[in-house]
Amino acid sequence: MKCEIIAVGTELLLGNILNTNAKYLSEKLAELGLEVYYQTVVGDNLQRVSEAFKKGVERSDVVIATGGLGPTDDDLTKDGLCQALGISMLLHEPTLTKIESFFKSIDRIMPECNKRQAYIPVGSIILENNNGTAPGILLEVNGKISVLLPGPPSELIPMFENSVYPFFKARTNSILKSKMIRIVGVGESAVQEQLREIFDNQSNPTIAPYAKSGEVHLRITAKAETIETADKMLYELEDKVRDIIGNNVYGCDNESLEDVVIGLLQNSNKTISLAESCTGGLISQRLTNVSGASKCFMNGIVTYSNEAKQRFLRVKEDTLLQHGAVSSETAYEMAEGIKRVSGTDIGLAITGIAGPTGGTAEKPVGLCYIGLAYNDKVETFKLMFAGNREKIRWNASIKALDIVRRILI
Amino acid sequence: MKCEIIAVGTELLLGNILNTNAKYLSEKLAELGLEVYYQTVVGDNLQRVSEAFKKGVERSDVVIATGGLGPTDDDLTKDGLCQALGISMLLHEPTLTKIESFFKSIDRIMPECNKRQAYIPVGSIILENNNGTAPGILLEVNGKISVLLPGPPSELIPMFENSVYPFFKARTNSILKSKMIRIVGVGESAVQEQLREIFDNQSNPTIAPYAKSGEVHLRITAKAETIETADKMLYELEDKVRDIIGNNVYGCDNESLEDVVIGLLQNSNKTISLAESCTGGLISQRLTNVSGASKCFMNGIVTYSNEAKQRFLRVKEDTLLQHGAVSSETAYEMAEGIKRVSGTDIGLAITGIAGPTGGTAEKPVGLCYIGLAYNDKVETFKLMFAGNREKIRWNASIKALDIVRRILI
Numbered sequence: 001m002k003c004e005i006i007a008v009g010t011e012l013l014l015g016n017i018l019n020t021n022a023k024y025l026s027e028k029l030a031e032l033g034l035e036v037y038y039q040t041v042v043g044d045n046l047q048r049v050s051e052a053f054k055k056g057v058e059r060s061d062v063v064i065a066t067g068g069l070g071p072t073d074d075d076l077t078k079d080g081l082c083q084a085l086g087i088s089m090l091l092h093e094p095t096l097t098k099i100e101s102f103f104k105s106i107d108r109i110m111p112e113c114n115k116r117q118a119y120i121p122v123g124s125i126i127l128e129n130n131n132g133t134a135p136g137i138l139l140e141v142n143g144k145i146s147v148l149l150p151g152p153p154s155e156l157i158p159m160f161e162n163s164v165y166p167f168f169k170a171r172t173n174s175i176l177k178s179k180m181i182r183i184v185g186v187g188e189s190a191v192q193e194q195l196r197e198i199f200d201n202q203s204n205p206t207i208a209p210y211a212k213s214g215e216v217h218l219r220i221t222a223k224a225e226t227i228e229t230a231d232k233m234l235y236e237l238e239d240k241v242r243d244i245i246g247n248n249v250y251g252c253d254n255e256s257l258e259d260v261v262i263g264l265l266q267n268s269n270k271t272i273s274l275a276e277s278c279t280g281g282l283i284s285q286r287l288t289n290v291s292g293a294s295k296c297f298m299n300g301i302v303t304y305s306n307e308a309k310q311r312f313l314r315v316k317e318d319t320l321l322q323h324g325a326v327s328s329e330t331a332y333e334m335a336e337g338i339k340r341v342s343g344t345d346i347g348l349a350i351t352g353i354a355g356p357t358g359g360t361a362e363k364p365v366g367l368c369y370i371g372l373a374y375n376d377k378v379e380t381f382k383l384m385f386a387g388n389r390e391k392i393r394w395n396a397s398i399k400a401l402d403i404v405r406r407i408l409i
Numbered sequence: 410m411k412c413e414i415i416a417v418g419t420e421l422l423l424g425n426i427l428n429t430n431a432k433y434l435s436e437k438l439a440e441l442g443l444e445v446y447y448q449t450v451v452g453d454n455l456q457r458v459s460e461a462f463k464k465g466v467e468r469s470d471v472v473i474a475t476g477g478l479g480p481t482d483d484d485l486t487k488d489g490l491c492q493a494l495g496i497s498m499l500l501h502e503p504t505l506t507k508i509e510s511f512f513k514s515i516d517r518i519m520p521e522c523n524k525r526q527a528y529i530p531v532g533s534i535i536l537e538n539n540n541g542t543a544p545g546i547l548l549e550v551n552g553k554i555s556v557l558l559p560g561p562p563s564e565l566i567p568m569f570e571n572s573v574y575p576f577f578k579a580r581t582n583s584i585l586k587s588k589m590i591r592i593v594g595v596g597e598s599a600v601q602e603q604l605r606e607i608f609d610n611q612s613n614p615t616i617a618p619y620a621k622s623g624e625v626h627l628r629i630t631a632k633a634e635t636i637e638t639a640d641k642m643l644y645e646l647e648d649k650v651r652d653i654i655g656n657n658v659y660g661c662d663n664e665s666l667e668d669v670v671i672g673l674l675q676n677s678n679k680t681i682s683l684a685e686s687c688t689g690g691l692i693s694q695r696l697t698n699v700s701g702a703s704k705c706f707m708n709g710i711v712t713y714s715n716e717a718k719q720r721f722l723r724v725k726e727d728t729l730l731q732h733g734a735v736s737s738e739t740a741y742e743m744a745e746g747i748k749r750v751s752g753t754d755i756g757l758a759i760t761g762i763a764g765p766t767g768g769t770a771e772k773p774v775g776l777c778y779i780g781l782a783y784n785d786k787v788e789t790f791k792l793m794f795a796g797n798r799e800k801i802r803w804n805a806s807i808k809a810l811d812i813v814r815r816i817l818i
Contacts, residue, residue, distance in 0.1 A: 011619060013445045014587065015436030016628065019428055022450070027424030036422045037457065041431070041448035044617070048446065071598045072618055073608065105775070106793050111598035131796045154622060154800060208425075274711070280697025281690030284711040288689025291765055291798055293713070299721065300711035302683070302693045308708035308751070312721075342717070356700055389700055 001061040001172075003029050004038040006052050008068035008077045009151060012041045021066040021149075021156055028160060031221070032168050033176045034062065044068060049080030057084065057144040064164075067151030069134035071114040077148055078137065082121050085141050092120040099133045127163040131155045136163065174223060177230035181218040181241055182251045184402050188216045194244050198237070205237050213391065214398040215257070250405060257401045258286040264408035265296035265346075272404065273342030274300035275313055275334040277325065278352035278368060282397045298344045303334070313337030313349075326351050328369050328380045335371030336378050346407075347373035350400050354389045368396045372403055410470040410581070412438050413447040415461050417477035417486050418560060421450045430475045430558075430565055437569065441577050442585045442632065443471065453477060458489030466493065466553040473573075476560030478543035480523040486557055487546065491530050494550050498528040504535060508542045536572040540564045545572065583632055586639035590627040590650055591660045593811050597625045603653050607646075614646050622800065623807040624666070659814060666810045667695040673817035674705035674755075681813065682751030683709035684722055684743040686734065687761035687777060691806045707753045712743070722746030722758075735760050737778050737789045744780030745787050755816075756782035759809050763798045777805045781812055 005022050012019055022039045029036050037060060042048045049068070056063035068077030082089055096118035103110040117134050120126060127136030127147075132155040137148040147164055149156045169175075183191060188211040192199060195218075198207060205222040218241065222233035242249050251260045265272060274284050274297075284300030287293050301312050306325055309315040315333040323329040331351050339347025352368030359365035370381040383399055385392040414431050421428055431448045438445050446469060451457045458477065465472035477486030491498055505527035512519040526543050529535060536545030536556075541564040546557040556573055558565045592600060597620040601608060604627075607616060614631040627650065631642035651658050660669045674681060683693050683706075693709030696702050710721050715734055718724040724742040732738040740760050748756025761777030768774035779790040792808055794801040 010617060011628065012432075013435055013448065014439045014628075014630075015432045015434070015445075016587075016589075018432050019448075023421075023424045023427050025424070026422055030423050036424075037452065039422065039428075039448075039450035043446065070620060072601045074617060102795060106795055108596070111596070111602055113598045113601060131800060152620065152622065154796075158797075276690075279694075280702070280706075281685075281693030281709050281711065284690030285688070285694045288711065288713060289799065289802070293689070297689075297713055299713055299717035300690055301721075302690065302697065302709035302711075304697060304703050304709075305707055311750075312708065312710075341720075390698060393698070 001034050002059070003034045003036045003062040003064065004040065004056050004060040005036060006049075006056060006063060006065040007039070007041045008044065008049055008065060008080075009041070010043040010074075013043050020153060021151065024153070024157065025064055025066070025160070028165060029064075029168075031176050031178050032165065033172050033174055033223075034168060044074040044076055046076045046079055046083065049076050050083040053081050053084035053146065057141075057146065061143070062145045062147070062168075064147045064149065066149045066156060069117065069136075069148060069150045071111070071116050071133070073113075075116070078119065078121060081137075081139070081146055081148065085121075085139075085146075087122050087141070089119040089121055091115075092118050092126065095120065095126060095135050098135075102133055127159050129155055129159055131158060138164070138167065174225055175227060175230060176221055176223050177227065177234060178219055178221040179234045179238060180253050181220065181238060181249055182255065182257075183216040183218065183245060183248050184214070184250050184257060184398060185248045186216065186245070187211075191216045191218070191245065195241065198240060205233050207237065207241075214395045247406065247409065250402070256286075257398060257405065258290050261401050261405050261408070262287060262290040262293050262296060264405060266292070268408055270346060270408070271296050271298050271344040272346040272348060273298045273338045273344040275309075275338035275347070275349040276300060276302050277304060277309070277334075277350060278354045279350050279393050279397050279400070280304065282393055283348070283350065283400055286397060286401065298342045301338060309334060313341065324363070326353055326363055326367060326369060328382060331369035331371035331380045332378050333371075335373040335380075339373040345374065346404065347371075348400060348404060349373075350396060352383075352385075352392070352396060354392045354396075356389060366392050368392075368399075370396075370400050370403060372407065374407060410443050411468070412443045412445045412471040412473065413449065413465050413469045414445060415458075415465060415472060415474040416448070416450045416560075417453065417458055417474060417489075418450070419452040419483075422452050429562060430560065433562070433566065434473055434475070434569070437574060438473075438577075439585050439587070441574070442581050442583045443577060453483040453485055455485045455488055455492065458485050459492040462490050462493035462555070466550075466555065470552075471554045471556070471577075473556045473558065475558045475565060478526065478545075478557060478559045480520065480525050480542070482522075484525070487528065487530060490546075490548070490555055490557065494530075494548075494555075496531050496550070498530055500524075501527050501529040501535065504529065504544055507544075511542055536568050538564055538568055540567060547573070547576065583634055584636060584639060585630060585632050586636065586643060587628055587630040588643045588647065589662050590629065590647060590658055591664065591666075592625040592627065592654060592657050593623070593659050593666060593807060594657045595625065595654070596620075600625050600627070600654065604650065607649060607653075614642050616646065616650075623804045656815065656818060659811070666807060666814070667699050670810050670814050670817070671696060671699040671702050671705060673814060675701070677817055679755060679817070680705050680707050680753040681755040681757060682707045682747045682753040684718075684747035684756070684758040685709060685711050686713060686718070686743075686759060687763045688759050688802050688806050688809070689713065691802055692757070692759065692809055695806060695810065707751050710747060718743060722750065733772065735762055735772055735776060735778060737791060740778035740780035740789045741787050742780075744782040744789075748782040754783065755813065756780075757809060757813060758782075759805060761792075761794075761801075761805060763801045763805075765798060775801050777801075777808075779805075779809050779812060781816065783816055
């Protein structure tokens with residue numbers, strides 16, 4: 001089936017935002033074996049939106065549009081589709097009730113204009129939106145399928161995964177199955193060199209590397225007639241990759257590093273506490289974003305100031321004076337201190353210089369020390385990270401989580 | 410002048426890469442006062458590339474294409490343009506010489522296929538490429554301008570800045586300037602209702618709302634002959650908006666809520682400490698992501714367990730037993746406790762149920778209490794947030810930061 005994607009939004013045409021939805025949808029449609037021939041962006045203009053749909057249903061089998069489903073007057077995607085197809089809209093009472101109860105649940109009165117979102121093109125299947133008020137639309141007219149999805153990725157992605165992906169999955173007969181192998185602790189080019197033979201001789205399954213900030217992901221994709229055959233092909237290739245890359249492979253698909261760490265803690269019945277300086281709560285936040293983290297994550301302390309390091313972690317004044325807040329000695333005492341005050345099995349501490357200011361020749365921006373207290377032992381690690389403040393903090397959080405992962409496996 | 414952007418490349422249609430070129434060009438063209446009506450992506454296919462150009466020169470004054478200028482057989486952009494316009498290509502000797510000497514300079518022999526890059530549509534202006542072998546093309550036929558730029562941003566950006574920007578700058582006499590007004594504490598539809606008169610009567614400047622997760626951004630754009638006039642027009646409209654929206658306007662352009670809060674703390678010489686339960690370090694992380702936060706952010710404690718709430722914040726066991734960890738009473742004692750143990754001017758606390766599990770009929774997922782200790786007073790706020798775990802945590806962090814912002818202004 002030929003597909004095309006239409007993104008509606010003047011902010012895209014003004015270059016205010018990147019069209020990440022088009023990339024996401026293209027990737028997913030490729031996975032489903034659907035061929036995307038065009039991506040188009042049009043502004044919030046009824047005539048142009050309508051023309052784009054007209055062209056789309058003329059030359060493609062499937063048109064997927066994003067954006068313009070909001071409650072305001074410049075949200076025109078549904079109107080554009082209806083104009084292109086010559087159909088009308090009706091107020092859909094259950095949708096209206098759902099929107100009203102959404103506002104009720106957050107203790108607010110529904111503004112009048114939100115009623116617009118309950119008008120639905122005649123004959124549509126309504127796609128549920130659990131993360132916002134705009135329902136999605138799936139409409140089949142003369143064998144051509146149009147799908148309307150909300151613009152915010154936090155609404156679009158779950159809606160696509162829950163409703164649209166299964167819809168098309170059921171209609172295709174050769175399937176493409178992908179698996180993402182997630183790697184940490186080694187760079188993209190090193191991964192590629194280690195796997196050169198596999199890369200050079202690939203055909204089906206295919207393998208492609210993606211550098212993600214601080215990690216490397218390998219997407220392996222098999223084309224087969226049944227899920228079982230595809231799974232077997234993927235399993236065999238994954239096995240070969242794991243043989244070569246070893247423990248640097250930490251997980252698969254949507255499993256994040258924090259998911260894996262929480263899982264390992266739960267399985268081994270261990271608890272953890274955190275003392276963060278340069279990462280400012282980022283590692284705590286990542287771990288507690290995993291549902292069920294409360295069973296093994298006891299507490300985290302963001303000790304940004306020297307005073308807080310002394311008060312909450314009992315880091316010695318002498319240590320801070322002699323070696324500084326960013327030192328192996330301070331990381332050692334922070335890890336030991338947080339483990340003791342929290343009464344956990346593991347105490348993880350990090351101190352460093354995230355920049356952009358605060359660096360010196362001796363202790364440059366990007367220098368971090370990680371301390372790990374575990375089994376009556378404290379280990380420290382000295383690390384250097386490159387990039388801006390956000391990147392340094394992010395990469396430091398990856399390294400810290402990875403250190404915990406490696407002692408638990 | 411009406412413009413459109415055509416990006417050529419199958420890798421875009423497969424979702425392998427983001428179309429950052431379209432964003433870059435759109436932003437620059439807006440700056441030049443040129444209106445971008447469409448962005449299109451087509452694959453490496455002669456017929457579809459040619460059709461895209463045909464449509465482009467028919468409906469727009471300027472067509473800017475990116476990608477497909479390489480030396481290989483699937484680089485078809487020039488061919489597509491020539492087919493669309495009915496013109497031919499000629500070997501351009503100086504360009505060939507330049508490509509040959511490029512290869513000489515890196516001690517390699519020019520592969521035969523690179524000769525393709527020296528073929529130029531008849532009548533073109535050649536745009537120099539100092540960062541690769543593909544020259545750019547600028548061609549004016551019947552008053553319609555076509556520009557072909559290489560795909561790699563490292564080649565495209567300097568070529569655009571050195572050759573294309575000045576070309577259009579010399580031809581336009583009006584400029585477009587935008588400003589983003591950032592709003593928190595009120596939804597998109599409510600903003601639009603409050604500003605209905607401005608929205609309904611807009612012409613120049615224009616105004617458009619964008620719902621960002623938990624915030625609303627208004628983009629106002631003025632068209633004028635000089636920067637000064639545009640600035641004045643924007644200033645006047647911003648003033649009107651602020652008159653109506655009031656303190657819900659928290660900032661402009663790239664200023665984030667955490668930037669504003671840190672700025673207010675610094676200006677008023679106040680310090681803050683945080684006790685986070687359901688947000689798990691997210692608020693600390695957001696505040697410490699602002700460079701210079703260390704002057705006012707003292708420390709944060711992620712007290713996930715009841716035990717940690719008692720140990721670090723001195724929340725009474727009785728309070729936890731009688732009212733539960735997610736209660737106004739606990740939020741009160743957490744805020745008071747963190748302020749006291751940290752010795753800061755402000756103590757901010759949050760406790761809630763981020764889900765997906767842990768909710769009850771009485772205390773559903775999404776329920777949060779925020780406590781604020783300030784000036785010998787403690788205030789608590791009861792809130793309900795909708796969405797998944799990540800969304801609840803994010804929106805709770807916005808609300809908490811906004812509460813601090815409002816007591817400081």
